[in-house]
Amino acid sequence: MSTARLEQLSKQYDGHLAVDRINLDIADGEFVVFVGPSGCGKSTTLRMIAGLERATGGEIWIDGKPANHVSPRDRDIAMVFQNYALYPHMTVAQNLSYALRLRNWSRADIDRRVTEVARSLDLAPLLHRKPSQLSGGQRQRVALGRAIIREPKLFLMDEPLSNLDAKLRVQTRAEITRLQRSLGITTIYVTHDQTEAMTMGNKIVVMNGGRIQQADTPQQLYQHPANTFVAQFIGTPPMNLLRCRLEPQDGAIVARGAGVNIPIRLESLTVLRPKIRDGEFLIGFRPEDIVMDPGAAGNGVTGSADVIEGLGHESLVSVKEGENAFIARMSPENAAPIRLGDRLSFSVNPDRLRFFSAESGEAIRVP
Amino acid sequence: MALTQTSARVAGVRTVHYADSQDRWLPAVMVLPFLLAITALVIIPLLWGIRISFTNSRIIGRAFTEAFTLANYQSVLTDPDTWHSLYVTAVFSLGTVIGSIALGLVTALVLTRAFPGRGIVRTLIILPWAVPHVVAALIWQWMYNPNYGVVNYAIGWIPFVTSQPNWLSDPNLALPAIIILNIWKTYPFATLVLLAGLQSIPDELYEASEIDGAGPVRRFLDITLPGLKHVLAIVVLLLTIWSFGNFVFIFLMTQGGPAGATNTLVVKVYFEAFRFFRAGPAFAMGSLLLLVAVLLTLAYAFIVRRGKDA
């Protein structure tokens, strides 16, 4: 049962800021996922929490106590490494029991606990093998077992699934989630795979360039990205962002740009207007939030079909118009008659429209 | 139709087979000159020597006309001097192996840490290994000189120590003195191999064990030593083989003396053959040494091969 707290946490590698003043509160039992592109500082942050890397600025609190100067062995954490880091000369049983042996548990207690963990992870038949005699998935489970065997305060995992094939990854993903929920141990999980992040985490921390872009629930992250980076990083395909300006039309105000002609609600305008100084902004919507609608011309988004990708259960149609481009998600039946170069019109669900500053990329939340 | 197809396939197979066997013979042909040279210069003399060890011949050339006898082996194995030499050889080898590996391991552990000038130190450390044996022997002979050697000069600085030992002439000190020289000569090799071994241990293993709760000592015992097991075995065997066969240091420094204190087996074989001209016993002892060397080499090959499989 544990909480963790990062305050202005920073890591400087000679002249290069890998982690830049991040703040985060992690509640007891929470499953927090750090996600972001390669080199954004996820591993560095995790290793600072583990104590394997010294913070060059800021504070780490574990269970309300400052942990910056506590050595890794005294932090009572467990970590799963990307390459598993199993002890090659020890059997599976010895790998599992290593931490317990270091803590001078009795033989009987160790045997009981190893049996328990081996049963829960399906490792019982493998206990006497060496890591070199295991498959990748089995090694992964041993690494997991080594972490859960002593019920630590915090679980830390750095891309533990990246060495598994696609099918095993989905399976193990569910396994880890189930394990974490049943044990209730506060977990911090690093990945650069947003599907992993969205499916596993209670809270997702999107990082880029050493900074936290947004820390939120998967739903909030998807529905209300804090900036254009998050909007485009979360979701496949990413959120569509189109450049436009506010213009009057028939006594109302519309967002107009290449291929864009969308009426804006009055209550939204009152928030939007003061925030966009030079008049340009980005309008955003998810590919599933638009519907093909030939009657929508002049009241939605339009353009010519550029690329059509059939995925079997759905089709993705890329549409281009001048400087703007967007992707529409539709059923294969609706996409079937479309040919490259066809002019297409879509109406947009007004509740799902999002607005971003064209300069800073920050979201402008409107009612 | 079916027939032509079959014959075509047979022809195809034959062509492939032909090319294949040609590929296989080419390397064999290329090592042939080397094999011939080895046979002429090593294997034939060896067999010749083994043959002489079973005769009463005093002259090498007449080996094949003499009668077969085990007398040489009998006299060698019943001679207490032989067993004394075996003891000296064992102490010399064991002392070298232990000293060289201990010093090499400490040096390697220091060299894995980053410190200013590490690159230069890593290069300088190889020097004793690079110095020829003869030069090393001369340098150390001079250093051990009781009157103007640097060793006794250094001892003079230690408070309350007044003795100026005569290193190479004292029967109790001569062997340790040469062991120290041999350690000095071989520990760079141990250092380099152990350093490579240390660098092949992934950092993640240390990190994992640290998180599991291991302190520095346990990390050394549970991660470093098991990780070095294989290279350590190789270093132990090579150092043993080299110490076992070391002739130059002892011949140049003490000639097996004083009073046989450094009379290792190889030195004894040399004196038997070329000072006392007892070819039979010399070759008998030489054959026994050869047997030990072959066993050590086989052990080495076995360990190297097993490491490759692991």
Ligand SMILES: Nc1ncnc2c1ncn2[C@@H]1O[C@H](COP(=O)(O)OP(=O)(O)OP(=O)(O)O)[C@@H](O)[C@H]1O
């Ligand atoms: N030991 C180091 N010395 C110098 N720079 C480092 C070191 N370790 C990491 N960095 C730099 O810090 C930044 C963050 O690295 P980090 O390993 O945290 O990235 P990451 O988000 O885990 O990326 P990935 O998804 O590729 O694992 C990178 O720019 C990296 O080059």
Ligand SMILES: [Mg+2]
């Ligand atoms: Mg990483």
